[in-house]
Amino acid sequence: MSSPVRLTLSTVEAAHLTDLIDQFTELLADTIDDEGLDDPAIARLVPDAYRGDPEAAAEFRRLTQSDLLDRRRDDAALMLVTLQSHGAAVRPGELREEDAAVELEILLEDGAIDAWLRTLTAVRLVMAVRLGIEDDETDDLDDARFGVYHWLGYRLDGLLSALDD
Amino acid sequence: MAVVSTIPREDVDQATSSRSAAPWQAVVWNDPVNLMSYVTHVFRTYFGYSRERAEQLMLAVHHVGHAVVAEGAREQMEMHVQAMHDFGLWATVREGDA
Numbered sequence: 525m526s527s528p529v530r531l532t533l534s535t536v537e538a539a540h541l542t543d544l545i546d547q548f549t550e551l552l553a554d555t556i557d558d559e560g561l562d563d564p565a566i567a568r569l570v571p572d573a574y575r576g577d578p579e580a581a582a583e584f585r586r587l588t589q590s591d592l593l594d595r596r597r598d599d600a601a602l603m604l605v606t607l608q609s610h611g612a613a614v615r616p617g618e619l620r621e622e623d624a625a626v627e628l629e630i631l632l633e634d635g636a637i638d639a640w641l642r643t644l645t646a647v648r649l650v651m652a653v654r655l656g657i658e659d660d661e662t663d664d665l666d667d668a669r670f671g672v673y674h675w676l677g678y679r680l681d682g683l684l685s686a687l688d689d
Numbered sequence: 690m691a692v693v694s695t696i697p698r699e700d701v702d703q704a705t706s707s708r709s710a711a712p713w714q715a716v717v718w719n720d721p722v723n724l725m726s727y728v729t730h731v732f733r734t735y736f737g738y739s740r741e742r743a744e745q746l747m748l749a750v751h752h753v754g755h756a757v758v759a760e761g762a763r764e765q766m767e768m769h770v771q772a773m774h775d776f777g778l779w780a781t782v783r784e785g786d787a
Contacts, residue, residue: 571779573770584782588771595775645727645777652722659721660691677691677724684726 528631529686536624537679539616540672542607548647549600557590565653569596569646596646599639606636637687644680648673690751691724715759715769718779719750731776732758736769760785 533541551566561567570589574580610630614623632640651673656662664670717728725747732743736758749756758780759769766782773780 569777570774571781573767573774573780573782575781575783580782584767584770588774592771592774641727641730642776645723648722649777657721662721681724681726684724684730687730 528633529637529683531630531632531683531686533628533630533679534624535611535614535626535628536616536619537675538607538611538628538630539614539619541679542604542614543616544647544672544676545600545604545607545643548643548650549597549604551650552593552597552600555593557593561589565650566593568649568653569593596643599643599646602636602639603643606630606632606640632683637683640683641680644676644683648676648680651676690719690728690747691722712785713761713763713766714757714783714785715766715773716755716781716783717746717750717758717773718755718781720779723778725751728778731773731778735772735776757785 551563555561555563555566561570570585570592572581573584573588607630611628651657651669655664655667655669655673657673728747728750729740729743732738732746733740736743738746746756746758758773759766763782770780770782
């Protein structure tokens with residue numbers, strides 16, 4: 525993984541991605557790391573490391589939770605920086621119709637690749653909790669959020685394929 | 690695990706049958722969100738497993754519901770599990786049944 529990975533996104537995709545990462549960043553900003561996590565979506569990002577041993581799970585959480593949540597913040601911030609440095613500054617509502625399909629070439633170096641993979645994954649985990657996805661069959665074609673969720677998976681999978689080439 | 694690309698279903702017993710005398714294990718559990726390609730990528734890049742071994746473990750997670758991805762000292766398994774959480778995988782530490 526030494527040469528950068530090239531990712532092509534349309535301007536409208538980049539705008540939606542920016543918007544999603546912004547929302548994720550806000551969610552993390554509202555989370556106080558050392559307190560109990562009331563939001564099951566945030567809790568999914570720091571699962572129990574021990575089954576059937578609450579004491580060991582709590583001790584592990586005390587040692588790792590705030591580091592892990594900080595990593596999510598750092599990864600999301602780096603992803604926003606790479607998006608913006610490649611021209612993805614426009615939000616979905618501000619997009620001009622004639623620009624929507626314009627393609628943006630995004631070059632990801634090693635550190636940015638990992639930040640993208642982990643952030644796309646984390647956002648999908650949060651969305652899955654919000655959407656109540658508990659098995660491989662959960663889906664709702666009438667709910668646009670499922671479309672966004674699948675699109676993120678498609679982009680994540682594409683990034684992994686590009687890494688393999 | 691969510692499926693994007695089609696990976697042939699194959700015998701996954703091999704991936705879960707190896708047991709050593711090591712007292713602690715890092716276990717990765719199936720979830721409906723993480724992509725098969727992503728789980729394989731994590732096993733390859735983090736543990737340095739070959740593509741074949743990483744795919745075997747991924748398929749064990751997918752079909753059996755979980756797989757032991759590493760065995761050894763408790764502290765080391767906790768480090769691995771923290772790394773798996775960092776990647777968004779659902780992982781736990783447990784005492785081995787050796």
